[in-house]
Amino acid sequence: MIAGPTPAIYVLREEPRVIPQIGCCRLGRLELPISGKPEIGWRGLRPRTRMTDWDRNTLMLRKEQNDLLTQTGPGTPMGQLFRSYWLPALLVEELPENDCPPVRVKILSERLLAFRDSNGKHGLIDEFCAHRGVSLWFGRNEEGGLRCAYHGWKYDVTGQCVDVPSEPRASGYCQKIKLKSYPLVKRGPVLWAYMGPPQQPPPLPEWEFATVPPEQTFLSKRLQECNWLQAMEGGIDSSHVSFLHRGDLSSDPLFKGAKGNEYNLSDMQPYFEVVEQPGGLYIGARRNAENGNYYWRITPWVMPCFTMIPPRGDHPVHGHFWIPIDDENCWAWSYDFHPVRALTRREVDAMRDGAGVHCKYVPGSYRPLANKDNDYLIDRAAQKAGKTFSGVAGFAIQDASLQESMGPVCDRSKENLVSTDNGIIMARHRLMRAAKALVEKGVTPPGVDPAHHRVRSASVVLPADQAFKDAAKEALTSRPGVAQTTV
Ligand code: FES
Ligand SMILES: [Fe+2]
Secondary structure, three states, X not given: OOOOOOOEOOOOOOOOOOEOOOOOEEOOOOEOOXXXXXXXXXXXXXXXXXXXXXXXXXXXXXXXXXXXXXXOOOOOHHHHHHOXXXXXXXXXXXXXXXXXXXXXXXXOOEEEEEEEOOOOOEEXXXXXXXXXXXXXXXXXXXXXXXXXXXXXXXXXXXXXXXXXXXXXXXXXXXXXXXXXXXXXEEEOOEEEEEOOOOOOOOOOOOOHHHHOOHHHEEEEEEEEOOOHHHHHHHHOOHHHHHOOOHXXXXXXXXXXXXXHHHHHHHOOOOEEEEEEEOOEEEEEEEEEOHHHOEEEEEEEEEOOOEEEOOOOOOOOEEEEEEEEEEOOEEEEEEEEEOOOOOOOHHHHHHHHOOOOOOOOEOOOOXXXXXXXXXXXXXXXXXXXXXXXXXXXXXXXXXXXXXXXXXXXXXXXXXXXXXXXXXXXXXXXXXXXXXXXXXXXXXXXXXXXXXXXXXXXXEEEEEOOOOOHHHHOOHHHEOOOOOOOOOO
C-alpha cells in the first residue's frame, strides 16, 4: 500500500496536532491537497504555493525537539523507539567462527560485547563483568562461555553466570548473577540485535537485501562521527546528488552509464513529492525528461533509519541504515543487492575497493581511511577542475565529510529549510509522532512489522499526468524474482 487517508502532522512549533490528509502530500512546492480545516491553534504548513518566512520559522526545530530526535540512550523516547526494532549490530564476518575473539559493540549508548560460543550461538551481553567491572573483551572464549580474565567468572550467551571459581559450586552463587543481554541473530550478512523489552521481540526483519541468496548481496559498515539523524537526513535528501555527487555519477563503476544520470545532471531543481506509507515515507524527486515526461527517483524511508537509493540502470541497488553508537557517532551500514542476479566479480571487487556507497578503511578498523583527521583527503585541484564537486572522492566520504562538518549534533534551530527538504521535514515528524505514541500509549511504531520491510526504491519515467504513487505502485514493493524498476 502506498498513500492512504492517513493522518499527517505538519505542526512543528506548538503541540503537534493531527490534520486529515487525502491522497499525497505535496510539500514540494507546497501544493497541499489537504482536506479539512486546520484545528484552532494549528500553526503548521498552510496550503499555499510558496514556502514563506512564516513557514520556514515554524519548520525549525526547537532545542527540545532536536534533543528528542537525536538522543537514543537508555530512558530516552527515541531510544525507546529504536529499541522496538531488530537493529544491525555486527557483520556476520566479525564473528567468523566458534570461540573466536569477542567484539566490542556500542549501540544506543550501551557498551556491550558480542561473542560466538563453542556451539555457534551468538550472544550480546554487557561488556563489564558483574564481579568488579572489568571489560570482558579481555576474556577467554572457551567451552560454551566467556570467562573473565581477572578472576575467572564465566558467562554464557544469555549473560547468565555459569561459574564463579572462588565459590563452592554447591552454594549456587553463580546462578544469582546475570548480566544484561540481548538476543543476537543472523539473517543475511548481518547479526541483528533486539534491545527492547524481552517479552515482546518482534518478528525477524525481512529486508530484501538480507533475504536474497548470498551471492546477490554485499554489505559494509563504516564509522560516521556524527549523530545518526543528520547522517540519515542525507540519505533522504536526494537533491544533493546533482551537486555533491555529480562528478561520480559518470565515473563510479557502480553508478555510471545509466540513462537516469543524465536527468539527474540536467535538472538541478527537482520537485519533491512525499507520500506516506505504512512503514514511513516514499520520497519522490521529479526531474524533467524528454517530451514533457518526468523522471522520478523514489526513495523509500522506513522507520526509524532504513533507506533504499533509487536504482540506476542494471547496477545493484544500494541503501543504508544509520544506527546510533551514541549521540555523537553512528554506524553507516551500506548494502548493495540485485533482486534477480548474482553480483559480478567486478562489482564485488569495486565494492570491496570502496566504490559506490562503500569506502576504504584505516587498516584493521571500520573507520574510513579518509576521515576528519586528514580533511577527508580533499583534493582542491580535482574540485577546481570539476572532477569532483567538493574535492572529496567517493559517494560515502563525500556524504560523511559534509555531515560530520555540521558538528557532532547539528543545531536544527538554525536551519533555513526549503522545499527540497520536505522528505526530511516529514520524516522528523513521523519519528516524533511515533516516539510520542510509543511512550505515552505503547503503540508499536511503523517499521516493526516485517511487511513494512518489503519495499523497494524505483527510478522511472512517467507521463506528466501520472502520480508516482499510482503509476509506480508495484515497483515500490519487493517481489522475489522480479527485477527492480530502473532507468
Ligand atoms: S572482575 Fe571479572 S572475575 Fe573479577
Ligand atoms: Fe549522498
